[in-house]
Amino acid sequence: MNLITLKFKDQILEKQYQELKTKSIRKPIYFGIYSFCFCLNAFKITRDLILQESQQLLYINYVFLAFMVLSIILIVQNQNFVKQALVISNLVSGLLQMNFNEQQTQKQEYYSFGSSFAQLQAASYFVSDFLDGILQVGGHLIMKVTITSMSTHKIDALCSSFAITGSVFILVTIYICDCSSRKQFLSTVCEDIWDQQLPHLIQKPFIKLSYSNTIINILQSSLIEAFPSFTNELCNGCNGRQFLRDCQIDKIALSQRILKPSDILNKTVQANYKCHRFNLRVCKYGVENMNLLVILEKIITTTQTKVFPTEIRKDLSRQIRINHQDCLRFFNWGLFSLVLLNNHEIKQIKLFLMIKRLNKCYRNYLLPIQLFTKQNELQLNTYANLLRIYLIQLYHILIELYSKSYRTRIQVRECDEYIEMHILINSSMFHTLYENNVFIQNIERVILYEPISNDLRIRLSKQLSFK
16 A cells, blocks of 8 residues: 555555445445535525526536536446545535625624535545545635635635645545555455455364354354254254354353353363264454354264273273173173274164164073064164164163163154163163263264263264264
8 A cells, every 4th residue: 555645556456445435435425415415506596596696606506506417427327436526526515605695694604604514525525535635625725715815805814824724634634544444444355365265274164253242143164064063954154053052161052151252262172062072172363353263173083093092991901800700701802892993884773673682692681671662673874883882881781780670661762863762760870880881981972962861861863974
């Protein structure tokens, strides 16, 4: 940007700025002033014709009306002419000083008319560029001094110096306003460019949002389908809002945490959505307006290999040593191998058939589980080995609680997104054993739709896109 003329060196940028300013402020201001001045001049002409005033004083009004009609025709053909029409109209308005009737106008009316004209002229100054402002202020200064001197037949030094000083301050103000307007335009352009480049720079799923009090607006999103809450039935904005509502950090909804983001800002935090666990990073972003970016840092994929730490290996070995019964030892060693091999092969599973087989394997240690359902069989595509491990661990928990003293009943129903297994028992120990089971804690987020409920409802997920 040239520091003297305040024009952008890039012609394309200058054109964009002029188009934006014409559309946003010049056209409304011009047509507002145009309508008022047109009515005022028409009233003046009509009044003077009725009262048979001197026709010489009406020539300026005729010229002004003719110019306004011509300018509106040109603007209809090309709206960019608003800039030139505004400058010329403002310059021509300075000639209206010659149109006052000294015999019919009181001194206080002179002052009131002069102040009102100055306000209208100032409005045109501040919506014009700095160079156009120089032309208008300079033209009005020359007109005021010349017309005043011709009317009074003298040059008043105090009046002229006051007019010059006022013009200088007006020009300084116009310069500062135009400079600030152009800088604001540049910041907006920069922010638009950043928004366009943001997906390429981050290359991770993110949601850009703004917030005010309790209102959150989704501004932009990238790779939204990677978020665990994504569904094709909703738009990107709705998917983003659903994620913010349902995602939790320390058991508090993310939408509530970002309203006071000071404790999670600019650092990686652990979050969960139903059974999914992942890392999020929340940071501020923006040039003109400071917004928030919610970035999904770490995604668990189907091809990811999980390496179990030493502590888990020790827990597995301890669990195997505790059970001395031959059949249970066999199954524990099988689980141990399956978990370490991390076999995530997806297969179609017949759920009732799998439970029937497990009932047969554990018949010496647990009364067969009884299923209540209207379906003959339920099939789902899932991680077959992980589901088998999960069900085996449920059998182990039930054996520890009841052995062969109680028949467990499970109510099964199918929903669009999951298969629900409601275990019909009343035992506070079940949750304790469930949460302490090392196998379950590493499997449930992969195969379950959401964590087990307090009334022991287990929902096996049919959607595996995020796992």
